[in-house]
Amino acid sequence: MLPPLKALPVFEAVARLNSFSRAATELNVSQSAISHQIRVLEDYLGESLFQRQGRYLALTQEGKNYLDVVSSSLSHIARASNQIRGEEDTKIRIAVYSSFAVCWLMPRLSDLQHKHPNLDITITMTHGSPELSDKTADCFITTDTEKRGFEYQLLYKETLFPVCSHAFYEQIKNTLNVTSDELSKRLKDEPELLENFPLITSNGIYNEYTEDWRSWFLERGIPLSNNIKFHKFSHLILAYEAAKYSLGIALVNDYMFSDKDTHSALVRLPSHRIYTNDHFFFSYKTSRRNETAIKALKQWILNEASSLNTLA
Structure with a gap:
């Protein structure tokens, strides 16, 4: 048996706006009408959907679970109705890791706009893995492939390699008294030479400072020295920026640094790379795979992204 259908968009609006009064304004009804519809729905379900303490309003756990289903269902109904009416939905929201958004997606948005001028895209940056849900976004860049009902298109298998600024690169050559060709040969044979220079570490991938460099050295059977000077940053973007401003040598990945970018502020050092355990995917709900905006994006x-894994 279906619940009281008039109450569902009211519940979605209140939950999304976290306010009875703002929901009333959006739906152009009185606040008492909003309260009545929520009460009708809660009576039907036999559960409280909101916790109310004075001005404080929050979804209960039952409310959170119900919102995910209701929000998705209402979106499906709206999109299906628009398609029948011949109204193509070109609005799309994408949730993206902050480093991927800033370093890879932003520089390419003008090309996206040129090729798909009608696409109305909203970008949300996330620090960790975004919650795969319609209430978060329509599609995602994620390393999570555990959510049922979603499709995943592989974009990139992450690797890390050392980079530094052009000025710091010259400093390395001068310190070691070598040419670029000689530095290339020596670093391939003796990666431990980098221990003589400040190294930049972040804890965004391995969740612990210096673990990125420990893994890099161990790839060549070299234990991490206790004498290395480290600059520590909480995010890969900060490590990238620190390298750009000549604080030392950082480990970055392909989407933050392109060998084809002749204007890059960084120089890739001629040495080995390591694979992390992260694979990046473009993800979206399977039930939405035929939507015009999702297909285009x-x-x-x-x-x-096809060039990312060709750089390895």
């Missing part, structure tokens, strides 16, 4: 991102 997916094809564009896959085309743009």
